[in-house]
Amino acid sequence: MTIEVRNIVKKFGSFTALDSVDLKVGKGELLALLGPSGSGKTTLLRIIAGLDWPDGGEVRFDGENALARGAGERHVGFVFQHYALFRHMNVFENVAFGLRVQPRAVRLNETAIKKRVNELLDLVQLAWLSDRYPSQLSGGQRQRIALARALAIEPRILLLDEPFGALDAKVRKELRRWLRSLHDEIHVTSIFVTHDQEEALEVANRVVVMDKGRIEQIGTPGEVYDNPATAFVHGFIGESIVLPVDVRDGRVELGGKPLNLEPQGAGAGPSRLFVRRHDMQVGPAGSGVIEGAVRRVRAFGPIQRADVALPGGEGETLIEIDTPRDRELNPGDLVGLQPRRYRIFSAST
Amino acid sequence: MAQLDLITPVAPVRIREISAEHDARTEPRLIRLSIIGIAVTFLSIFVVLPLVVVFTQAFSRGIGAYLAALAEPEALSAIKLTLLVAAISVGLNLIFGLAAAWAVAKFDFPGKTFLITLIDLPFSVSPVISGLVFVLLFGAQGFFGAWLQARDIHILFAVPGIALATTFVTFPFVARALIPLMQEQGTQEEEAALSLGASGLQTFFRVTLPNIKWGLLYGVLLCNARAMGEFGAVSVVSGHIRGETNTMPLLVEILYNEYQFVASFAIASLLAMLALVTLVMKTILESRLQEGQVPRDD
Numbered sequence: 001m002t003i004e005v006r007n008i009v010k011k012f013g014s015f016t017a018l019d020s021v022d023l024k025v026g027k028g029e030l031l032a033l034l035g036p037s038g039s040g041k042t043t044l045l046r047i048i049a050g051l052d053w054p055d056g057g058e059v060r061f062d063g064e065n066a067l068a069r070g071a072g073e074r075h076v077g078f079v080f081q082h083y084a085l086f087r088h089m090n091v092f093e094n095v096a097f098g099l100r101v102q103p104r105a106v107r108l109n110e111t112a113i114k115k116r117v118n119e120l121l122d123l124v125q126l127a128w129l130s131d132r133y134p135s136q137l138s139g140g141q142r143q144r145i146a147l148a149r150a151l152a153i154e155p156r157i158l159l160l161d162e163p164f165g166a167l168d169a170k171v172r173k174e175l176r177r178w179l180r181s182l183h184d185e186i187h188v189t190s191i192f193v194t195h196d197q198e199e200a201l202e203v204a205n206r207v208v209v210m211d212k213g214r215i216e217q218i219g220t221p222g223e224v225y226d227n228p229a230t231a232f233v234h235g236f237i238g239e240s241i242v243l244p245v246d247v248r249d250g251r252v253e254l255g256g257k258p259l260n261l262e263p264q265g266a267g268a269g270p271s272r273l274f275v276r277r278h279d280m281q282v283g284p285a286g287s288g289v290i291e292g293a294v295r296r297v298r299a300f301g302p303i304q305r306a307d308v309a310l311p312g313g314e315g316e317t318l319i320e321i322d323t324p325r326d327r328e329l330n331p332g333d334l335v336g337l338q339p340r341r342y343r344i345f346s347a348s349t
Numbered sequence: 350m351a352q353l354d355l356i357t358p359v360a361p362v363r364i365r366e367i368s369a370e371h372d373a374r375t376e377p378r379l380i381r382l383s384i385i386g387i388a389v390t391f392l393s394i395f396v397v398l399p400l401v402v403v404f405t406q407a408f409s410r411g412i413g414a415y416l417a418a419l420a421e422p423e424a425l426s427a428i429k430l431t432l433l434v435a436a437i438s439v440g441l442n443l444i445f446g447l448a449a450a451w452a453v454a455k456f457d458f459p460g461k462t463f464l465i466t467l468i469d470l471p472f473s474v475s476p477v478i479s480g481l482v483f484v485l486l487f488g489a490q491g492f493f494g495a496w497l498q499a500r501d502i503h504i505l506f507a508v509p510g511i512a513l514a515t516t517f518v519t520f521p522f523v524a525r526a527l528i529p530l531m532q533e534q535g536t537q538e539e540e541a542a543l544s545l546g547a548s549g550l551q552t553f554f555r556v557t558l559p560n561i562k563w564g565l566l567y568g569v570l571l572c573n574a575r576a577m578g579e580f581g582a583v584s585v586v587s588g589h590i591r592g593e594t595n596t597m598p599l600l601v602e603i604l605y606n607e608y609q610f611v612a613s614f615a616i617a618s619l620l621a622m623l624a625l626v627t628l629v630m631k632t633i634l635e636s637r638l639q640e641g642q643v644p645r646d647d
Contacts, residue, residue, distance in 0.1 A: 051540050072546040084537035088559040098545035101555070153545055 001062055001156040001189045002027050003048060008057035010043055010213075017043040018054070019213040025191060030183045032204035033193045036236070040213040041193045042081075042161055048191065049078045049159050061156065074157075077150030077188075081162040083142045085134035091145050092130040095120055098153040120148040123182075140171040147179075151186070160192035164199060176203055197237050201225065209233050231345035234274040241280055241319045243273040243290075243310070245344065252344065255311045260289045263344055270347040275339040282323045288338030292319070297329050304329060308337070403621050406614035418612035419619070426592045427600040427616065433508065434583075434596060435576040438516040442572050446523025447565070451557075453524075454531030455539070468524045471517055480514050480585025506588030511596065514582040519572045526568030530561055530638075563637045570634065574627040578620055 003025040010018040018040045025031050033041040046052040048059060050071030059066040066074055085094050095117045099108055108116065121127040124144040134142060143163065150158060163179065164172040180203050183190055194200050200207045201221040209216045209224055209232075217229040228234035235242060246253045247268050252261045254273075261273070285291060292308035295318065304325050309316045321337065323329060375381070408415055418424060449468055453461060471479060486492050487504040497504060504510045538560065542552040558565075580598040587594045595603065597616050604613035 049544055051544065071540070071543045072548070074544075075546075076544060078541065078544040080537050080541060082537060084541040086538055086541070086556055097542065097547070097555070101542070101545065101547040101551045149541075149545070 003157060003189065003191070004058075004060040004063070005044070005048065006058040006060070008044065008047060008054045008059070010040070010047065010052065010054045016213050018047070020057070021213070021215055023208060023215065023218070025189060027189055028187045029189055030180075030203065030205050031191045032200035032207045033191060033210060034195070034197060034200040034207050034237075035210035036195060038212075039210040041195075041210050044210075045159050045161055045191060045193050048157070049076050050074050051078070075153060075155050077153060077155030077158045079143075079146045079150050079158070079160040079163055081165055083134070083146040085142055085146060085149070087134050089133075090130065091121070091126070091132050091134075091137070092117055094134070094145060095149045095152050097149065116152065120152055123151070124148045138171075139167045140175055143167065143175060144178075147182075151188075155188060158188050158190040160190065162194060163192050164194070164196070172199075179203060201237070209236065211236070228274075228343065231272055231274065234343055234345070239277050241275045241277055241321070243275075243317060243319065244347075245271050245273045247271050247344070247346070254290065255317075257311070261339070261342065261344070266344045266346045271344050272347055273339075273342055273344050275342045277320070277322050279339055279341045280321055281338045281340055282321055282327075283336045283338065285334035286336050288336035290337040290339075292335055292337060294329055294331055294333045294335060296331060299325065308335060400621055403614055403617050406610055407618040409614075410611050414611050415615050415618075418609075418615040421612065423592050423595070423600065424612065424616060427595045427597045428619070430508070430511070430593075430595065431577050431597045434512050434515050435573055437512040438519055438576045439569055439573050441516050442520055442523050443565075443569060445520065446527060446568060446572075449524045450527035450531055453528050455536050465528070468521050471520050476518050476579065476581030477585055479517050480582035483510055483514050483517075483582075483586050505586055506590065506594055508594070510586040511583050511594060514586045515576050515579050518579050518582045519575045522572035522575065523565070523568035526564050526571070527561055530564040534560055563634055567631070567634045567638060570627055570630055574623060577623055 003023070005021060005023040008018050008021045009016070021040070021044060023044075033044060035041045043052060047054050048066075050066070050069065050073075053067070061074070071078075086097065089097070096113050099113045099116060102108070117130075118127060121130055124147060126141060126144055126148070129137065129141060129145070134145070137145065147160075147163075160179075164175055167175065176199060179192075192203070201224075204221065206218060207221055207224050208218050211232050217224055217233045219227070219229075224233060225238055228237065234240055243254060245259070247263045247266050249268075250263060252259045252263050252271075252273070263271070281288065290310060292310045295307040295309050297304055297306045300322075302325060303322045304327075306321050306323065306329055307318050308321055309318050321335075329335075376384075419428075449464070452458070453465060453468075484491060484505060487497060487510060488494055489498065489505075491505075504513070538556050539552050542556045547555065577596075578598055579596075580602075583596055584599060584602075587596065587599055589595060589599060589603065591603075597620055601613050601616045601620070604610075604616065
């Protein structure tokens with residue numbers, strides 16, 4: 001099943017949650033919607049599921065207008081952030097729910113329902129919990145039951161809202177790997193929402209980065225990390241060193257001093273220089289285009305992290321750099337910094 | 350070992366010393382006893398004593414007189430009317446209360462706060478005023494009076510008027526019991542049911558209703574107790590027609606004023622028993638409600 005979202009607008013009062021969003025999801029993809037809270041990612045997911053309605057735009061499943069159908073008619077499996085398991089039903093009945101509410105003409109008989117539910121519980125490896133109630137399960141178990149329940153209706157699309165948000169770090173990592181392999185197994189077109197970049201980069205085939213109701217970039221995990229399209233994406237994904245610079249006459253200046261760097265098409269005026277921390281090469285004074293003074297050094301596992309003060313137009317800018325532990329670095333030392341790779345974005349973008 | 354031997358005898362001695370003088374964990378004995386005493390005396394005078402009086406008065410001429418008083422046609426008619434009115438008003442309030450609670454808890458709409466205030470109105474208005482409103486609406490000089498008279502429809506001084514007044518007075522119980530419960534449960538389970546293909550009715554009967562059943566019963570119970578015991582509003586609209594429009598509380602007053610103490614207290618004892626049963630069921634339901642509150646996972 002392919003999903004196509006065209007020009008979707010959604011407003012809550014005066015707040016614009018989605019601002020003309022376009023998105024195409026291919027068959028069998030596992031797509032991540034990544035963004036900070038308030039970026040509109042959950043709203044977009046709920047609109048695709050039919051739990052919210054857009055103020056304008058189109059949603060198409062395999063070319064067919066999905067907005068003409070209610071949530072129940074879209075055959076979408078939805079996994080809620082807090083699982084939303086039916087608290088008065090045991091695990092078996094929770095998973096069976098979607099099968100039991102089918103119209104009589106197409107409803108499976110009791111034996112077939114039993115068989116199907118047991119298959120699903122085996123798939124999520126929790127068959128031994130079928131008599132328990134949701135309140136007796138751990139967070140990770142609830143999550144997997146919620147997934148089994150969503151899969152029971154043989155959804156054409158699987159939507160997951162912050163699937164790992166409410167879990168502790170260890171369970172989260174396990175479930176992440178498990179979801180990835182489950183998707184390889186059942187291959188249903190899936191979208192999940194997350195604010196955790198590591199989760200998005202590790203699990204998804206493609207990542208959609210969102211901010212303030214707009215899509216900033218769509219690409220594979222490698223693309224969004226290596227070639228961020230906007231300043232927001234560069235700052236949001238991975239750790240970056242950000243320096244306020246000025247572009248004047250096709251040259252890049254830091255605190256009034258020209259730097260030997262390409263402006264990369266950024267227009268004249270205040271801009272920002274982004275460098276991944278591991279792309280910043282640290283050498284003795286004079287070895288790089290930027291000079292700085294070490295303020296503070298601390299050991300940090302295999303590396304040491306140093307605060308370096310750079311002369312700026314107004315006061316100084318403090319940045320954090322990493323160097324290997326064997327390199328001697330003391331407060332007061334002057335160092336030269338040379339970005340191996342960098343991006344410059346106009347401050348207005 | 351040597352150290353242990355030194356320390357162990359010290360601790361128990363110190364504890365004994367403290368408790369002999371004053372246990373810091375609680376109030377002095379005198380204060381504790383007097384507070385408990387005040388509470389018990391107060392409860393005895395204001396709750397237990399009246400209850401005892403009702404029953405001793407009711408049985409003062411033996412169980413035969415008691416049963417005879419209840420078998421009087423006037424008494425039977427009052428009991429029937431009370432049950433009928435309670436059934437109507439509880440039934441109506443069950444539907445209204447559910448609808449109102451659903452609207453308030455699951456949807457956002459302009460005027461929501463106003464609606465919540467309106468739901469509470471019957472609690473803040475004197476029941477006599479509530480009754481008077483219906484007199485002003487349906488009485489002979491009232492708003493609809495002429496229209497009703499022309500069609501020979503009797504609302505005031507008849508069963509419909511009593512049922513209306515009772516329904517009005519008891520309206521908040523079901524809604525009040527459900528709103529916090531439904532607000533706390535949110536709409537996620539309903540959304541999950543919808544996305545799994547359930548229809549609106551299936552969602553209501555399979556998901557919403559099971560989740561709120563104890564709260565609903567709680568509201569119905571309190572609503573019923575008040576409906577059967579309502580005096581003020583009913584007194585205004587009833588007309589006190591003997592054997593026709595007297596409910597149990599009204600009959601209690603009439604019989605008492607006629608110095609028929611046994612008969613009066615016999616009816617009152619029924620109402621007192623209703624109160625006791627309600628109290629027990631309320632306690633059971635409250636514990637059920639607490640069990641039903643599943644802690645949210647995080």
